Amino acid sequence: MSRPTKITIDLNALRHNFGCVRSLTGGSSIIAMVKSNGYGHGLVRVAEALPETDAFGVACLEEGRLLRKAKIKNPVVLMEGLFDTTEINQAAAGNFTLVVHQFEQVTMLESISHLKNPLTIWLKIDTGMHRLGFSPSDARRAYQRLSNCVAVRKPIGFMTHFAQSEAEDKSFTTDQIKIFNEVTKDLIGPKSLANSGGIMAWPSSHQDWVRPGIILYGASPFVGRTGPNHGLKPVMSLSSSLIAIHDLQQGDRVGYGGTWTCPASMRVGVIAVGYGDGYPRNAENGTPILVNGKICPLVGRVSMDMITVDLRSQSTAKVGDPVLLWGDGVPVEKVAEFSGTTAYELLTGITRRVHVFESH
């Protein structure tokens, strides 16, 4: 038997979550975000499971091409747009939609005097995140120039991105929506603001197109909440099994650096998963692990290939018993909380050696 470390991708859960987005947003069209290998779930796998989506969102041309190679016909939006002029013909050939977020990209598009199939574009406006987009004062000038490009299909869409849509404090997002609405108020074209946080907490931001990412995969964008709290189902589960069990004495230290000392004589289990698989190295003592369906705490430092677990509540556990690191019963958000990171990072961080299975 091979190393038991694997992820299982539940495509029914994915479709369930997509349905939740549909019912939350009513008439809005959906750009299902599948960048970074579908948040670690498999780009093509996720896309093939959501044929009814109105578009897919990826970061770049290379990701878009993988979708076209797999015969995915839906519109595909390149969220970072063009990196250089040579990408224009390739974008047209793949029928990709571009986000245009800076004047360098406008200049690239202006350099094209003929394009058989003009490109659909979204003009990105920076309403306060200060990552990508034209400032509100530059947006009109960018719009005018793009309107004159033969390479650009009309109407042009308008997009912004929220910096704090998941935050308790509502003031920042309120301002972002206000700025966006002001800048675009007399401009004709589709509008798109909402990421997962916007979809769940800001109905006024839904408008024409929404861009769900993390909620499609069944995790919550809100600190202290989990996907199942919102009726979402986790899509990925990471599992493995016990590969060794030791009876240790009070005072024995476990793992690299001896960061955990047995407070009593006890059983400690070894599980075949580590940071070499994408399990977070910063996971602290106490991080929940499901062993034989029961929560047990992580003890000691996470190694590349292994972790150790407190089995005091499992007197009959044996080598080969099943372990769930995250999934149904151990929210990935909880593991993230114990590791100083987010569900986003954990889901996208699974490494290549982990076996992948699908359930339907």
Ligand SMILES: *Cc1c(COP(=O)(O)O)cnc(C)c1O
């Ligand atoms: C990744 C991304 C999203 C999705 O964000 P979530 O928080 O995962 O919903 C939406 N819009 C843009 C532009 C993105 O890059």
